[in-house]
Amino acid sequence: MARSVAAHRQAVQELLSGLADAKGTEKLPLMGTLGRVLADDVLAPLSLPPFANSQMDGFAVRSADLAPYAGSDAGAELAVVDPVPAGAAPAMLGPGTAAPIMTGAMMPEGADAVVPIEQALPDVFPAPGVAATVRLPTTGPGTFVRDAGSDIAAGTVALRAGTILGPGQLGLLAALGMTAVEVRTPVRVLLVTTGDEVVEPGAPLPPGKIYDSNGTLLEAAMIQSGLDVTRTGISSDDPAELLALLRSRSRTVDLIVSTGGVSKGAYEVVRQAMEGQAVEFVSVAMQPGGPQGIGTFDGVPFLGFPGNPVSCLVSFEMFLRPALAAVVGSPAPRPAFRARLAESLTSPAGKHQVRRGTLLPGGTVRLEGGAGSHLIHALANSNALVHVPADVLELDAGAEVEVWML
Known part of the structure; x- marks a missing residue:
């Protein structure tokens, strides 16, 4: 039986629950902390304004x-x-x-x-x-x-520990005369793309091959979310090669994320390489992104995402991003809104469907492309994820849906 989206999200959060205690802190210049998480409460060293x-x-x-x-x-x-x-x-x-x-x-x-x-x-x-x-x-x-202190009085809490530092927060710290601040060290992620069919962008493209978009897609999403990403070269479909690659890098990271090789086909390299590890491969009631791997590799938390580009990004947004927000406080959750569909849609029975869309002025959302997990052009032209619950089979134009802004 397929696992629900909520159950898998909870499982990912539990897998990462130890990261908060394992992370240290570092003091950085203000502009080096943009998007980072404040480690300690900051008390105002002076009042703002400092004079009437x-x-x-x-x-x-x-x-x-x-x-x-x-x-x-x-x-x-x-x-x-x-x-x-x-x-x-x-x-x-x-x-x-x-x-x-x-x-x-x-x-x-x-x-x-x-x-x-x-x-x-x-x-x-x-x-x-x-x-x-x-x-x-x-x-x-x-x-x-x-009046002096009408914005903030000296000695009071200016920012709480756990605050994600954006332009407004950094502006406040600068106004208080601060030049550096203590932040939590970011989660270190090893990102591995697998597949004999995948080649690096810029290389010749032989028949039957495709360029790797997953690595760029996920690395960009992770960096934007404040993670410290180490991206390996593309690993082949040889389980021994993947195993050696993971063992050579796993001791220096907090989390391993792979793409591809997690389905039930005959040549699923991630499944093969994880034999003997505390990793399970499950089917989540979600479209796209149903096949998922979760567990630990040599004691390091591991997540295996599907190989199609839309599937791997949806997996990140649905599972890894919310879990990190809950456990280490960063990144911030995606802004969620209610919007009305500009057109009708259908959804498979028993699956939470995640469609790509564009939120338009006036509160309507236009779907971009179909439900396919390969439609990266439609993803690139979207600014939102559209959620269709597992118990919904079809919705008419004008129906209200939940959307997450990207």
């Missing part, structure tokens, strides 16, 4: 100087003092005065509000050094002022 500053171009004022004019459109006339540009340390603001101030500039001591230049009469800044007055309307304390 203006939210607008305008005049820094003592709001009490304008209070007697509450409810009056006439406002108050104040003497203009030296301007406060961004980056300057201003002098104290005396009573009855207003200081031209730029957005982000430090509030002068004594000032507690900013009146935007658009509300001033005249609504232009006087030339520096020229004696001038300005009429300003009533304003309350705190108006258009960003």
Whole structure:
């Protein structure tokens, strides 16, 4: 009986459950941590903003100087003092005065509000050094002022351990004055492509041969997911050669992933090479990607994906990516949405079908190509995986489906 998608995903997660404890940490410059997982909580070494500053171009004022004019459109006339540009340390603001101030500039001591230049009469800044007055309307304390620590206070948690570091997180760390941060070391993966019929891109293509797309496809997906990938050359259909290859590399990695040689044919090299190892070959109720290998090779976690390009990528997205997200916190899960089919589809009984599609403006999804596992051109023109549950045989155009954005 075929194993359910959920059951196999759980099995992969259990297989990888020891990776979290086995991984160490390393301190890297900020830009070297993009996409990596934060190892420890980061406490803010300073407040953001570090000082009260203006939210607008305008005049820094003592709001009490304008209070007697509450409810009056006439406002108050104040003497203009030296301007406060961004980056300057201003002098104290005396009573009855207003200081031209730029957005982000430090509030002068004594000032507690900013009146935007658009509300001033005249609504232009006087030339520096020229004696001038300005009429300003009533304003309350705190108006258009960003208080010190209003974003984050010094000593509080800026980022939690386990956070995946993206541009926003790195921007925060830079704003806090940090130049390096401790991150978890990435999972090391050995990626092996098998098959006598496969040749490297760029080499001559004899009759009956195909270029290897699986290696590039999976390596790209793994690198994008933050994994440290070692990709071997193509292994032939000789089990002894594959066995020697795996034994020469397995001690330096955390996980082995192979493509091809896991079905029930007569020349399934991965099945043959895994004899005597704690590896089982199962059929998962999924299309494409039904044949799967799972277990350990010489104690190292092993996953065997099918050889068709769409099958191996779907296997990665359905099983390995979610398991890594659950166990080591990276990569982030794929964004999932509900969308309506632009066309009808059929699905085999008892199998979770994964189709390729394009999510369109307006919330509809157009299928790209058919259900075949060889349709790599359709995959390349897709931006989503479309999920059809195992108990669904057909869906009409307009039916709602779950999609994962790629």
